Amino acid sequence: MSARDLILGRLRATQHRLPDPVAPYRPEAPADLGAALAARARAVFATAEEITSLDDLPAAVARYLGPDITTLAVAAELRHLAWSAAGLTPAAPPGRAAMAASVAPVVGAIAETGTLILTSRDPHGPWPNLLADRHIAVVPRGLISATLEEAVARLAGNRLPRSLHLATGPSRTGDIEQTLELGAHGAVAVHLVLTP
Amino acid sequence: MTTLDFKGRAAKALHDPQLTGALARAKGHFALGRAAAKARTPDFEMLRDRATAIRRRSIALMPDLLERFEARATAAGATVHWAADAADARAIATGICKAHGATRAIKSKSMATEEIELNAHLLSHGITPVETDLGEYIIQLRGETPSHIIAPAVHLTKDQVAETFRAAHTDLDPARDISERQALVKEARVKLREAFLAADVGITGANILVAETGTIVLVSNEGNIDLTASAPRLHIAIAGIEKVVESWDDAGIVLRVLARSATGQDMSSYVTVLTGPAQGDEVGPRTSHIILLDNGRSTLAAGNKAEMLACIRCGACLNHCPVYTAVGGHAYGGPYSGPMGAVLTPAIDGLTKDTANLPNASSFCGRCEAVCPVRIPLPMLLRHWREDAYAAGLPTRGERWGLGIWRALSTRPWAYRLTQWSAARGLRFVSWWQGGRIKRLPFAGRGFTATRDIAPPAAKSFQAQWRGRR
Numbered sequence: 068m069s070a071r072d073l074i075l076g077r078l079r080a081t082q083h084r085l086p087d088p089v090a091p092y093r094p095e096a097p098a099d100l101g102a103a104l105a106a107r108a109r110a111v112f113a114t115a116e117e118i119t120s121l122d123d124l125p126a127a128v129a130r131y132l133g134p135d136i137t138t139l140a141v142a143a144e145l146r147h148l149a150w151s152a153a154g155l156t157p158a159a160p161p162g163r164a165a166m167a168a169s170v171a172p173v174v175g176a177i178a179e180t181g182t183l184i185l186t187s188r189d190p191h192g193p194w195p196n197l198l199a200d201r202h203i204a205v206v207p208r209g210l211i212s213a214t215l216e217e218a219v220a221r222l223a224g225n226r227l228p229r230s231l232h233l234a235t236g237p238s239r240t241g242d243i244e245q246t247l248e249l250g251a252h253g254a255v256a257v258h259l260v261l262t263p
Numbered sequence: 264m265t266t267l268d269f270k271g272r273a274a275k276a277l278h279d280p281q282l283t284g285a286l287a288r289a290k291g292h293f294a295l296g297r298a299a300a301k302a303r304t305p306d307f308e309m310l311r312d313r314a315t316a317i318r319r320r321s322i323a324l325m326p327d328l329l330e331r332f333e334a335r336a337t338a339a340g341a342t343v344h345w346a347a348d349a350a351d352a353r354a355i356a357t358g359i360c361k362a363h364g365a366t367r368a369i370k371s372k373s374m375a376t377e378e379i380e381l382n383a384h385l386l387s388h389g390i391t392p393v394e395t396d397l398g399e400y401i402i403q404l405r406g407e408t409p410s411h412i413i414a415p416a417v418h419l420t421k422d423q424v425a426e427t428f429r430a431a432h433t434d435l436d437p438a439r440d441i442s443e444r445q446a447l448v449k450e451a452r453v454k455l456r457e458a459f460l461a462a463d464v465g466i467t468g469a470n471i472l473v474a475e476t477g478t479i480v481l482v483s484n485e486g487n488i489d490l491t492a493s494a495p496r497l498h499i500a501i502a503g504i505e506k507v508v509e510s511w512d513d514a515g516i517v518l519r520v521l522a523r524s525a526t527g528q529d530m531s532s533y534v535t536v537l538t539g540p541a542q543g544d545e546v547g548p549r550t551s552h553i554i555l556l557d558n559g560r561s562t563l564a565a566g567n568k569a570e571m572l573a574c575i576r577c578g579a580c581l582n583h584c585p586v587y588t589a590v591g592g593h594a595y596g597g598p599y600s601g602p603m604g605a606v607l608t609p610a611i612d613g614l615t616k617d618t619a620n621l622p623n624a625s626s627f628c629g630r631c632e633a634v635c636p637v638r639i640p641l642p643m644l645l646r647h648w649r650e651d652a653y654a655a656g657l658p659t660r661g662e663r664w665g666l667g668i669w670r671a672l673s674t675r676p677w678a679y680r681l682t683q684w685s686a687a688r689g690l691r692f693v694s695w696w697q698g699g700r701i702k703r704l705p706f707a708g709r710g711f712t713a714t715r716d717i718a719p720p721a722a723k724s725f726q727a728q729w730r731g732r733r
Contacts, residue, residue: 071345075326077561083323086316091512180530192546216515229547231536238486242398243421245292248448253486
């Protein structure tokens with residue numbers, strides 16, 4: 068008998084009481100999803116700001132990075148912006164390699180928890196959040212979902228991507244003496260830029 | 264595995280000041296974190312009720328949900344394997360690695376792989392595993408096992424970690440300053456980044472299997488799971504069969520109670536959602552295997568402890584247990600510790616003289632059940648194991664004699680009252696003789712008075728007072 072038949076056979080041998088299906092959790096959505104997202108993200112050590120036009124992104128990024136970082140990985144869809152005018156040198160995302168800072172749009176965000184969503188379907192994959200020390204996430208307001216369930220349904224389409232990476236605040240660890248330290252493996256700092 | 268049994272290991276732990284200090288610190292940290300999360304979440308109890316029902320439904324529907332999960336995951340391009348026991352699971356995992364010529368493995372923290380002792384097996388087949396959760400990495404370097412299901416290195420201080428890193432990272436400057444936690448975290452980040460990018464295979468566990476879409480959901484705070492699952496060309500996930508839930512609505516509720524109960528967060532920093540391998544020009548491994556592990560779980564499902572399969576491995580029962588927080592995880596002798604470990608370990612390893620001790624490591628105070636996000640009646644399940652151990656003749660002659668006497672007295676009220684009356688008289692006499700407090704007792708009472716005095720019994724027993732008040 069195969070292990071599969073053995074396991075399923077054993078499980079089917081016992082009848083358990085079946086509780087009724089559980090109602091899905093649908094908390095009341097905040098009126099302003101963008102404001103809620105930013106507030107929740109700030110509560111988990113991220114920073115956030117809003118710009119009124121995507122054209123303002125290079126200046127906002129330069130302000131955020133300060134004078135020490137002038138070269139950063141810029142996602143293909145943002146490369147056309149006026150980076151040099153803001154004193155920055157845009158580089159192509161290096162793929163699976165470390166970078167000081169990376170700016171890329173996310174495919175979604177969750178207001179309830181301040182979460183950013185990256186996916187394997189993006190040409191830069193999850194790397195801006197995992198291999199860059201500073202992850203600057205461009206969040207178009209229209210892509211913010213109220214809850215995790217809503218976000219997954221929206222991104223699933225015909226088939227879920229190989230991976231969704233739901234990142235809430237910077238990488239952290241409490242593994243040494245249960246004391247919080249940021250930047251264990253992923254981004255040390257996460258900055259959200261909300262765009263129209 | 265040490266040669267000591269639970270009692271021996273626990274006694275040793277209680278005399279280790281470094282360990283008891285670390286445990287005291289962790290206890291406050293985790294319990295406060297959960298309490299704060301509960302306080303700021305008005306729907307917390309409602310979410311617990313729903314999570315409880317979801318996990319009970321998952322147990323009842325498990326064979327159907329597993330088949331649905333298998334079908335959807337297969338349709339997404341993953342290969343699903345079934346492992347009846349630990350040896351099966353190990354053989355499947357090494358077989359996959361060998362078929363793909365993988366010799367360098369990175370791993371995210373997985374209690375299932377601890378349970379099947381995968382790392383030693385991989386090494387014996389020429390595959391080098393590197394643990395990437397910081398706590399797991401530290402204990403791997405030290406050759407230890409995890410002492411807490413979500414905080415594997417909870418028993419260590421930063422100085423011990425620094426010592427471990429100095430011994431392991433011999434290529435780095437011996438004069439470097441790693442006295443602070445931040446420096447230790449940074450050193451591990453750099454070292455493990457190399458391992459991530461060089462690895463052939465990533466091995467993870469699974470927190471939730473979503474039947475609806477054939478998806479594996481994992482949680483971490485460090486981001487190491489995302490890197491483990493996405494950087495190498497091959498991914499293997501090892502999941503206990505009980506991890507399956509029906510839908511994304513169910514998974515969402517489980518995630519909400521898991522993060523709050525485990526670390527006091529509203530959402531774990533990283534939730535990794537994996538469906539099949541990378542296709543077309545997607546980033547990630549081109550090959551994805553999922554090993555569904557039974558190893559005693561289907562037997563557990565058939566008995567009076569089936570509710571244990573509802574466990575979502577948050578660790579809240581450990582963090583609130585007066586026994587766990589005094590002796591730590593290593594005393595339990597297996598990867599699972601605390602109340603959940605005391606129920607799970609006899610099911611996985613079988614009921615033996617040693618594992619039969621674990622269900623006795625409880626005062627039945629009930630805090631574990633009170634904080635369990637899925638309301639598992641842990642004290643009742645521990646009691647069932649005690650009954651099973653008694654039926655199997657495992658308690659010692661002395662324990663059986665004691666229980667026999669207790670039973671004889673408690674089923675005969677006149678004998679109980681007589682014994683109680685004469686014992687109280689005797690103790691009041693001893694107390695008078697020793698100057699108003701009971702300072703020394705013979706026989707079984709000796710241990711009790713070795714470290715404390717006892718006040719004399721009241722003149723009237725509780726039963727007598729109760730009769731008087733009715």
